[in-house]
Amino acid sequence: MAKSNKYAWSWEIKEEHLEEYINLHLNPWTEVLEEHSKAGIKNYSIFQNGNQFFYCFECDNVEAAFDYIAKSDACSRWNAITSKMVKGSFDFNEPNPIKPLREVFYLK
Numbered sequence: 001m002a003k004s005n006k007y008a009w010s011w012e013i014k015e016e017h018l019e020e021y022i023n024l025h026l027n028p029w030t031e032v033l034e035e036h037s038k039a040g041i042k043n044y045s046i047f048q049n050g051n052q053f054f055y056c057f058e059c060d061n062v063e064a065a066f067d068y069i070a071k072s073d074a075c076s077r078w079n080a081i082t083s084k085m086v087k088g089s090f091d092f093n094e095p096n097p098i099k100p101l102r103e104v105f106y107l108k
Contacts, residue, residue: 002106002108003103003106004058004103004106004108005058005059005060006056006057006058006103006106007056007057007058007059007062007100008054008055008056008057008100008101008103009054009055009098009099009100009101010052010053010054010055010101011052011053011055011086011087011088012051012052012053012086012087012088013051013052013053013085013086013087014051014085014086014087015051017084017085018051020085021053021082021085022048024078024081024082025046029074029078031074032074032075032078034074035068035069035072035074035075036065036069036075038068039059039064039065039066039068039069039072040059040060040061040064040065040068041057041058041059041065042057042058042059043057043058044056044057044058045057066098
């Protein structure tokens, strides 16, 4: 099977932070969007099912993108706010900040 350059994962958001988390993503900081683009992330979508969120983006080099994000002041400020909202942690300075979902099907 051919693989895409898509990367996906999911997180559960703590119930008490659900509204704030949604509002942040409905009104994202321009500087964070710019940093993601500079990192090589494109076609980024987030889908909600209750307090479960599914994230998917395209990127040619995920490791380089995460390295860029980890060094970004804007993204670090954003992550300091949103990381308290998820069950678990997503420190981009850790070796595996996100547990990717396995791609089992891709239609080109």
